[in-house]
Amino acid sequence: MTAAITLIIGNKAYSSWSLRPWLALKQAGQVFEETLIPLRQPDTRARIGAVSPSGTVPVLIDRGVGGEPVVVWDSLAVCEYVAERFPEARLWPDDIRARAAARSVAAEMHAGFVPLRTHMSMNLKERLPGTGRTPEVEANIGRIVTLWTDARTRFGQGGDFLFGRFSIADAMFAPVVTRFETYGVDLPPVARAYADAVLALPAMQEWTAAALAEPWTL
Known part of the structure; x- marks a missing residue:
């Protein structure tokens, strides 16, 4: 069917x-x-x-x-x-305050972080520690860590993701998690735990396995 x-x-x-x-x-x-x-x-x-x-x-x-x-x-x-x-x-949080914050961080990811995207593009096939660490990228990384830490601290009860259970905010930041792995970005404990939770998702592991099996190298 x-x-x-x-x-x-x-x-x-x-x-x-x-x-x-x-x-x-x-x-x-x-x-x-x-x-x-x-x-x-x-x-x-x-x-x-x-x-x-x-x-x-x-x-x-x-x-x-x-x-x-x-x-x-x-x-x-x-x-x-x-x-x-x-x-x-329930891909958005139930609570109106948490939902507003989740939409805000998802939209910020969607619209911003151009230096990170430019200098640390998503690449699941390689490990490139230290590459692309311009001052602008460092500022992006700092902002992302702040967003993650704030969401986990204020709204993360009841689960391992930014707003507790998985939400669209996590979908928007999942590629950033892979970038931090590719480029060897050290993360403070709260952000590291969050990144590990995203990487542990069965769907993320399925995507990654398929990515590594692809014949194309760009």
């Missing part, structure tokens, strides 16, 4: 934006089809352009709502759609 939802993604080793909604769907317990379009190939632009209004991945296509399929692009928009489509997954 064909799954109602298809998620179109880029390389698992490198596509941080693809990981986010993939992880949200997995943590929501949903069965979905996965279509991987390798990045930086001669036909990449044409293949993505055929399915994505923005010309980027990820893209979610939902044929299970009746009528025309729903098409959602952009990582945060896809995560929001998954939360709305499957409210029983």
Whole structure:
């Protein structure tokens, strides 16, 4: 039987934006089809352009709502759609204060941290300790550690994630956790424990194993 939802993604080793909604769907317990379009190939632009209004991945296509399929692009928009489509997954915190904070940190990750993205890009295939540590990147790392520590201290009771149980905020920061592993970033205890919790997720381990098995090296 064909799954109602298809998620179109880029390389698992490198596509941080693809990981986010993939992880949200997995943590929501949903069965979905996965279509991987390798990045930086001669036909990449044409293949993505055929399915994505923005010309980027990820893209979610939902044929299970009746009528025309729903098409959602952009990582945060896809995560929001998954939360709305499957409210029983509780992908945002229940408490209004925690939910406001979770949305704020998710949006900050979505919109910011350009130096980190530029100099410490997601790469699950290598270990590059010390690489990319510009002053701007160091400032980004400091801000992320502050965000994680504040969320865990204020709202993290009842679970190992930023707001206790897994939320979209964790999906947004999961690629950052992998970056800190790749580039050997030392973390203080609260942030280290949080990063370890993300890495221990079965879905994260599944993604990582698939990434390491990919034939492409960019």
